[in-house]
Amino acid sequence: DGGITQSPKYLFRKEGQNVTLSCEQNLNHDAMYWYRQDPGQGLRLIYYSQIVNDFQKGDIAEGYSVSREKKESFPLTVTSAQKNPTAFYLCASSIWREDYGYTFGSGTRLTVV
Amino acid sequence: DQQVKQNSPSLSVQEGRISILNCDYTNSMFDYFLWYKKYPAEGPTFLISISSIKDKNEDGRFTVFLNKSAKHLSLHIVPSQPGDSAVYFCAASDGLRGNTPLVFGKGTRLSVIA
Numbered sequence: 001d002g003g004i005t006q007s008p009k010y011l012f013r014k015e016g017q018n019v020t021l022s023c024e025q026n027l028n029h030d031a032m033y034w035y036r037q038d039p040g041q042g043l044r045l046i047y048y049s050q051i052v053n054d055f056q057k058g059d060i061a062e063g064y065s066v067s068r069e070k071k072e073s074f075p076l077t078v079t080s081a082q083k084n085p086t087a088f089y090l091c092a093s094s095i096w097r098e099d100y101g102y103t104f105g106s107g108t109r110l111t112v113v
Numbered sequence: 114d115q116q117v118k119q120n121s122p123s124l125s126v127q128e129g130r131i132s133i134l135n136c137d138y139t140n141s142m143f144d145y146f147l148w149y150k151k152y153p154a155e156g157p158t159f160l161i162s163i164s165s166i167k168d169k170n171e172d173g174r175f176t177v178f179l180n181k182s183a184k185h186l187s188l189h190i191v192p193s194q195p196g197d198s199a200v201y202f203c204a205a206s207d208g209l210r211g212n213t214p215l216v217f218g219k220g221t222r223l224s225v226i227a
Contacts, residue, residue, distance in 0.1 A: 006156075033214060040122070042219035043157075043202060058214065090156055101147045101204070102215065104156030 002027045006091050006105035013078070013085065013112050021076045021108045023091035030095055032074035033102065036060060037088040046089075049074055078110065086112050116140045117205050119218035128227045132190040136203030136218055139184065143205040147215065148177060148188050151200045160201070161188070193225045 004025040013019045023032065034046040045058030049068040063082025068074055074093075078085045088109050092102040118137045126132045136146075144165040149157035163170040163177045163186065170177050176189045190197055200222050204215040 004156075035217075040219060042119075043217040045214050045216075048214050088154075092156075101149075101159045101162060102157075104149075104158070106156050107154065109154070 004091060004093050004103050004105040006089075006108050009106065009108060011108055011110045013110060015112055016080045018077055018079050019085075019110065021078070021089055021091075021110070023074045023076065023105060024072055025074075025093045025103070026072060027093055027103060028071070028095075029093035029103070030071070031093060032068070033092045033094070034058075034064075034066065034074070034076045035090045035092065037090060037107075043090065046076065085110055114139070115218075116143075117203055117216050117218040119201075119203055119221045121221050122219070123222040123224070125224045125226060126193045128195060128225055129192045132188075132193045132197065132223055132225070134188040134190075134201050134203075134221050134223065136186045136188075137184055138186075138205050140205070140207065140216075141184070142207040143216075145206045146177070146179060146186050147204045147206075148175075149202045149204060149217075150197075151202060151220070157202055190223075193223075195225050195227050198223055198225045 007022045031050045033048040035043040044060050047066040049055035065077045090107050091105040094102045147162040148160040150160045151157040161172050161175045161177050163179050179186045200220045202220045203218040206215050
């Protein structure tokens with residue numbers, strides 16, 4: 001079955017450390033996205049990529065970095081420059097059709113300790 | 114500035130009754146709208162969508178209504194069931210045939226009481 005996989009589900013990071021969240025999809029989708037969810041804030045776009053080797057900043061890109069070396073993979077690195085990294089991170093992918101929208105992964109809960 | 118607004122953070126409805134979730138938008142370029150449902154610690158799942166050329170789309174118990182002049186859409190769930198208890202996100206796009214990122218509202222938490 002095709003899908004989108006995020007790992008790990010839970011991640012703990014010490015202050016000052018970088019950490020990378022994995023996102024892999026086997027849906028043959030062109031576009032991939034990273035969102036962050038905080039209580040009362042909805043889903044806010046961090047980065048997105050429409051094709052391999054290309055990506056754009058979203059609304060809250062500061063303190064994050066991404067790469068898109070393969071169509072299937074879109075890892076997100078949370079750097080030490082991100083002031084409030086504790087959040088629920090969601091990866092999504094898409095191929096645009098009227099009745100389709102995005103497929104989301106199950107998310108990674110990052111906690112800074 | 115929020116382009117997609119869900120002004121009710123929460124809603125409680127009795128089982129069997131109608132649930133109405135509302136969403137307003139400010140960007141007149143939006144031409145495609147979606148609703149997603151999300152359970153805790155899971156990713157959102159697609160529920161129903163509507164393009165700007167329509168004013169209603171129905172799928173089983175779920176109906177979405179679009180009022181373009183008021184820049185308003187609503188999701189109706191009839192009858193509501195306890196399993197519908199979740200956070201519902203409204204999303205909008207101005208790129209029907211492209212890969213334009215969706216803009217999400219802050220969500221409305223629906224509680225269906227048995």
